[in-house]
Amino acid sequence: MKMRSRLGPFAQSAFTVYWSGGLVSNIGTWLQNVAASVFVYDRTGSALAVGILNFAAFAPMLLFSVTGGVISDRFDRRTVIVVTHVVSFVISAALAVLTIAGAATELHVMATAFLLQVSWTLAKPSSSAMLPALMPRAQLREAVGLNTLQFMVAQLVGPVLATILLSTSGYGWAFSINALTFVGPIVAMAYLWSRGIGGRAPRDEGAAKEVQSVVAYVRTQPWIAWVLVGVVSTSAVLEMIRTIAPALVTTRLGVPSSDAGLVVAAASVGMVVGILASVPLGRRGYARALAPVGLVMQFVGLFALGATTDLVVAGTAVALAGCGFSFCFPVLTSTIQTEVPDAVRGRLLAFHQMAHLGNRPFAALAAGAIAASFGVTAACLGGMVLAPIGLVAVRAAWRGLDRQAEPVAAMARTSV
Incomplete structure (x- = not known):
């Protein structure tokens, strides 16, 4: 047993x-x-x-x-x-x-x-x-x-x-x-x-009505939209890296295009390391801080990726971006899971999935277009813009949640 x-x-x-x-x-x-x-x-x-x-x-x-x-x-x-x-x-x-x-x-x-x-x-x-x-x-x-x-x-x-x-x-x-x-x-x-x-x-015959109720709920809880913006910001970075990987290894690193798989694998290594490192940090009460730290890690990783011509440095930079994703993404996801009512949680997580995966075609197309027109370095610099957007979104989400909690705390003090 x-x-x-x-x-x-x-x-x-x-x-x-x-x-x-x-x-x-x-x-x-x-x-x-x-x-x-x-x-x-x-x-x-x-x-x-x-x-x-x-x-x-x-x-x-x-x-x-x-x-x-x-x-x-x-x-x-x-x-x-x-x-x-x-x-x-x-x-x-x-x-x-x-x-x-x-x-x-x-x-x-x-x-x-x-x-x-x-x-x-x-x-x-x-x-x-x-x-x-x-x-x-x-x-x-x-x-x-x-x-x-x-x-x-x-x-x-x-x-x-x-x-x-x-x-x-x-x-x-x-x-x-x-x-x-x-x-x-x-x-x-x-x-x-x-x-x-x-x-x-x-x-479920009431699916259509349930979607309408979710839309109404999101309108009363704007922090949810900010969380979804943060999800898009941290997720799109990895798709941009995957898209430019073949051009990166051939034009910047001077190695065969088949080595693009090593660059993509480095992101996965970073993600696993990030998951393992974030668990004890979250248990110690640093969960909220992990999201902005993760976005900063992705910013630094993209900057280093765009600047280097060495395969090892490039792999380390990509791993840092992957680790940043694992710091940020689970925190934003668990926030939706824990802070919304059970009656609308499933539909909101569906919107979350669209934010996570639905941005990928557009991120891939943008990264490919920038890399083809201006080079891999320019694509990395373009991806760095996502981090400030994500930081603003995370800050707005946390503030919205705190404002939502204040009336509840005041009511608890009054009842005591």
């Missing part, structure tokens, strides 16, 4: 299988992201083309997130995940075949990125919604944290794997292995199906 408590959610076999399948798939996703970026840059020599690729890879989230939510409520969630991952396997395998045959172009890669993201966007609500069914409610918070760690591990392993494959085997193998990783969630869903876990939830 003591060992099971130490394992936490991993003591639940359903969660372990679900988590493992997601890890395999996410490693493939990051392998594909890096390989596709390098492929497009090698074929075009244009950072703008890489920005267009990344725009295509994230735009579907803005277009199909609501559709994915509706599908999640109307159909068996395990079926949704299986169907979307089978489709993704076919799409990825087709690109691999074209690449091995020497017929793939940058347009094929961009179209594949768009279609794979459509599939992911339709599957993601079902994947997230089934999580509470896999473990006791008391372990849900820890499970969410483990899912975040899973994403970071995949973001670290995938780019390194891409670097190895591109240096030794080529694009065809990279795209082929990505196709195979879609089998992971399919196997996981088959296991859940055999256990009778993770099916469809009851349909």
